[in-house]
Amino acid sequence: MTEVETAVAIAVPLEAEHVERIRAVDPSVTVLYEPELLPPERYPADHLGDPAFRRTPEQEERYWQLLNRAQVLYGFPNDSPEGLARIAASNPHLQWIQAMAAGAGGAVKASGLDKESLRKLRITTSAGVHALPLAEFSALGILNGFKRTADLARDQADKLWPEVRTPTRLVSGSHLVITGLGEIGLETARVARALGMSVSGTKRTVETLDGIAEVTDNEGLAGLLPAADAVVNTLPGTASTEKLFDRKIFSAMKPGTVFINVGRGSVVDEAALLEALDSGQVSYACLDVFAVEPLPAESPLWSHPNVLVSPHSSALSAAENGLITDRFCTNLRIFLDGGDLPHLVDPVHFY
Known part of the structure; x- marks a missing residue:
């Protein structure tokens, strides 16, 4: 034959x-x-x-x-x-x-x-294919936020040795919420657990997952956020995820939450994120994706002191x-x- x-x-x-x-x-x-x-x-x-x-x-x-x-x-x-x-x-x-x-x-x-x-x-x-590099980038964002690397970089640029030192936060023992517990989300959870974090998150089909404390759908996201020290978004851009992270969702976070986005920029209302950053509700944001790409030069995200802008490159290796x-x-x-x-x-x- x-x-x-x-x-x-x-x-x-x-x-x-x-x-x-x-x-x-x-x-x-x-x-x-x-x-x-x-x-x-x-x-x-x-x-x-x-x-x-x-x-x-x-x-x-x-x-x-x-x-x-x-x-x-x-x-x-x-x-x-x-x-x-x-x-x-x-x-x-x-x-x-x-x-x-x-x-x-x-x-x-x-x-x-x-x-x-x-x-x-x-x-x-x-x-x-991109799960591990995105998980590692998410871990970078969490560590940056908890260890105040943006403040350290500013002090270094100013050659400033503060008279009163500011403590950092421990990642170990903290809690992470991941929106989108697919392959990227689960790899992010694995890396986070290796750092000593507990993890909850959302999934379109709610089911029990090994190593995940609580799983809900996106409708239940607001209920997970009061316990979160950090939040990682891995969700794709769809009609159902459009501006999921709006003022209501950011207000459900506790003050000082670290936010990382490696999903799609359309999932985040950037005006609401900026408000949360200015109020301290979000202490630090590590962003690889944006509503408009390339990120427009006039976007306040470029110059915000507590934002790291990555040019949609975190998955590259x-x-x-x-x-x-x-x-x-x-x-x-x-x-x-x-x-x-x-x-x-x-x-x-x-x-």
């Missing part, structure tokens, strides 16, 4: 060593990879590539011809919603796309794909491309065997 060929096209920059690992998954896999058609990476896991890169008209035609031969894509074309919309319309053979982002639902929604396209085309996210390739190779094996792909983008809620 002749094996059915499965064509996999690499649509975004990827190191040759990882391309070879994809080729090795199964003899029936043909990898379509022309590196000269892909922009060079500016840093590890730069899926967009150098924005100065331009294909010639002939290269542009070859790029889309290559992608239109594939049943499977590694990455959205040009790493963009527009590229996703174009390939969905032009490639009738396409069955599955592996997205690079954990929160790929936003790009899928922005592509404007109709219900029929969303029904036919399976799109998997890289959820979980030198290991990312290798980890995504690991995930893709596992998924490709499932796909070839006719199994159910994990981490599919929900075509209704887009997460």
Whole structure:
């Protein structure tokens, strides 16, 4: 019996060593990879590539011809919603796309794909690949807030040795609330417990979880916050999470709470967060994501003394491309065997 060929096209920059690992998954896999058609990476896991890169008209035609031969894509074309919309319309053979982002639902929604396209085309996210770096960044935010590193940096800049020293807070024995106990949230909980914290949190489907003191849905979030010393948001941006962290939620926190956001900026009402920072309800905020990105120059968050601004980079690590390739190779094996792909983008809620 002749094996059915499965064509996999690499649509975004990827190191040759990882391309070879994809080729090795199964003899029936043909990898379509022309590196000269892909922009060079500016840093590890730069899926967009150098924005100065331009294909010639002939290269542009070859790029889309290559992608239109594939049943499977590694990455959205040009790493963009527009590229996703174009390939969905032009490639009738396409069955599955592996997205690079954990929160790929936003790009899928922005592509404007109709219900029929969303029904036919399976799109998997890289959820979980970024769990450890995001958990470590969250731990950084907690430690920064508890150990007053913003104050220390200001004193150092001013060459100030305070006559009266200010004590710091112990992380061990404190309580953390995590919104979104998925893979990122659970990895954050694991790291927090290693620091001696107890953990509660929210989950869309309420269930008992090992190591988590209390689990509720987002409707019950306000009831968890009075006990929280720190709060980490990992939630995606959806209609149901839009500005979940509003004035009511921030007012439910006890004074001095440390707040970290590694989910999506749309989950936070930034005006309400600034009010909470100015009142001391939130003592420190470590933010990797924002309602508008790049963060506008006029945003007060840039200059607030108790805010750390990270340019949506906390998930990046030198290991990312290798980890995504690991995930893709596992998924490709499932796909070839006719199994159910994990981490599919929900075509209704887009997460």
